[in-house]
Structures are given as structure tokens and as C-alpha cells.
Amino acid sequence: MKHVSLLGSTGSIGRQTLDICARFPAELQVAALAGGSNVELLAAQALEFRPRLVAVADESKYAQLKELLGAAAADMEVLAGEAGVIACAEAAEADIVLGAISGVAGLKPVLAALQQGKDIALANKEVLVAGGQLVMPLAKEKNAALLPVDSEHSAIFQCLQGEVKPQKLWLTCSGGPFWEYPAEQLPHVTPEMALRHPNWSMGAKITIDSATLVNKGLEVIEAHWLFDMDYDDIEVLVHRQSIVHSLVSFADASVKAQLGLPDMRTPIQYALLYPNRPENALPKLDLTTTPPLTFVKPDTDRFPGLRLAYEAGRRGSGATVAFNAANEALVHAFLRKEISFGTITDGLSAVMSRDWPALAADLDTVVALDAEARELAARFTKGGKL
Ligand code: NDP
């Protein structure tokens, strides 16, 4: 039996994680649930899964959460704010913490869990983009496992079981909703259009990141940290069908890939129950009925976010903190309809044209650089330049 602390339980990955927990009641027990502000769903989840700890990040929702929990609140520790989320990450009985918060907000809780020596199943890629330089050494020091949930990284992790170091990693990419869209119309697409992803149903921020291809850039940086690979040895392939989740190649010219239907519950289950693969009754892939599988190089002229991410990665962690923070600020401005789609990558480009330190060596530096990049991005969204 593994006890799971789930951070970001009310989101897309959080809900699918609870689906997996419900399928394996003898193997997985929910010890703690933390959400952002959706207390109706958080309370319903807590009433169903009965964790010892429940936390809502938005402190103004605390009273409402308690009220919704009613008499059940007496058996639970109900918390609020960042401290409450961190308490869930540190929960004494948790064996594994699934990080499914969106954005850099997930970094401190993951570091807190690692300090306690907890294993981490990580969906929240921004944690590694902004804090890989802190997370990876801490995981090593505490002998804690870092199990990828992001489908591409789970695929690579699965391909590397029992293997030697690969020569290259190949991350597949769906291309997002605008891969074939006319270039001149691309800057003007709306949030509604961008939120319609062809193959995956995800939270708003990652869906916009998928449309700009910044998501793949974040994943390149994530792969650099998880698999200790140089940026020159991480490639991206646009694969519209999202069946091949990623590949690795070896010095002997052999290539391994992991395939499956696009369903995040597969990598979530693999991370939570690793190294076991119990039957789960999810729909299975039938290669005789899938459309032909295609692979092409990404177009970084039309989608400069991917190129900017590689550049940031090569510059070092100060630049990746700034890249991530500017992107978060710009994506949220786009979702609020304050800027156009094209302004997301224009703003990223402008923020990245600044000098950023090669290393963000501690959490205070990460927090300071993050704030500086958000401030620059906000200035860009108002004036169109820096
Ligand atoms: P969602 O936006 O659907 O969910 C985000 C979750 O984080 C919600 O539970 C939200 O709470 C919570 N949250 C937000 N801010 C805070 C905070 N400050 N403290 C605590 N909780 C907070 O995102 P997704 O589930 O789509 O994505 C989560 C992460 O997983 C992202 O990093 C994403 O890149 C990654 N990922 C997602 C995939 C997917 O298929 N969705 C695939 C691969 C990776 P509330 O809603 O209650 O406000």
C-alpha cells in the first residue's frame, strides 16, 4: 500500500490521478489533497477519498471549504495558504507526492517533500524548468525517486529501464491546434481557439503552451534535468497522432519507443505503481485502426517559443527561471484577453534578450529572478516593448 499526497488535486492531472487511485484501492491510499481555489471540487474529493489532510491554497476559501466538509472536517486537518499546501507535501504518512500544481507555484512544495525524503511523481514540469538545479541534487542527497508523469518523459523513462545511457532523446510533439494554420493568421487566434487541443484535454495554461510549442520547450528543459542529457542530444519530432509518446536512440543505432493511446492515466499509474503494471481496464491501442503515424521536424520560425527554450536551457538556470516566469505571465495575460497570441512569444523573446545569470543557485535567487521576469513581461504586455 502506498500513501499518496496529491498536490493540485482539482486540476486535470489531479482528477485523473484520483481516477487511478479509485481503480487501485488496495495499492493506493490518498493521504493528503491540496487544491488552488476550487473548494467545491476539493471538498467533494475529500469526502470521497477521506485523506487526513486537506489544503486550499486560496486562504479566502478556507471557511467555505470547512463548511462544505461539514461533520467530516472533524476527522481531517483542514489547512489553507502556501503553508497548508506545503504541510500536505510533508505529510508524515505520505510515501509519494504527486506534483500536479500548474506553474512555478509547485516548486516550494516539491522541495519541501524532498527535504522529508518523499518520492515524487512529477507532472508539474515548471518545477524542473525553474528549479531543476535545486530539485535534482536534493533528490539525490535524500535518495528520493523522481518519477516522471509528463507522457513524453514517462515514455523515455520506460524505454530506459535496464538500459545503458542513450545517445539521443526524441520528444514527440502533437504540434498543437495551429500546426497547419496559415502563418499570417497565427498572431490573431483567440483563447477559445487555442484551448481546443486536438488530442489531449488539459488545464488552460499547458493547453496554451502546447499551442505556442513553448510546452515542448519546457519539456526539453525537463528532459535535460531528468535524464542528465545535453541539449544537443535532445530532439523534437512533430507527431500529429500522439501515439508514440517519445523515443530514445543508442550508440548501436537501435531505437526504442513507447506507444499508447493519448491518456494521461497511463503515465500517472506507471509513476504511482512503478515498477508494476497491473491491469487497469483502460482502452487499449489497436495499431491496425490508428491513422498512419507521421514524424516531421518542428518549424521554429513559426513557433519561436521552442527555439527560445533551447536557448534559455543552454544559457543556464537563471535564464530558464526567467523564461518560465515570463511565459506564465504572458499566457495568463493572453487568457485574460489582454494580449494577442503572437504577443506571447514576442514578449518571451524580449524578456530573454535581457542578461540573465547562468545559475540560480538557491530558492531566493529563483524567487527574485522569477519576479523580475514577470515584471518585464507585464511591462511588455502594456507597451509592446521593453
Ligand atoms: P490545471 O490547471 O488543470 O490544474 C492545476 C492545479 O493546480 C489545480 O488543482 C489548481 O487548483 C492547482 N493550483 C493552482 N495554483 C495553485 C497553488 N498556488 N497552490 C496549490 N494548488 C494550486 O493543470 P493541469 O492538471 O493540466 O497541469 C498540472 C501540471 O501538470 C502542469 O505543470 C502541466 O504542465 C503538467 N502536465 C499536465 C498534463 C495534462 O494532460 N493536463 C500533461 C503533462 C504535464 P484550482 O483549480 O482549485 O484553483
Ligand code: MG
Ligand atoms: Mg507532455
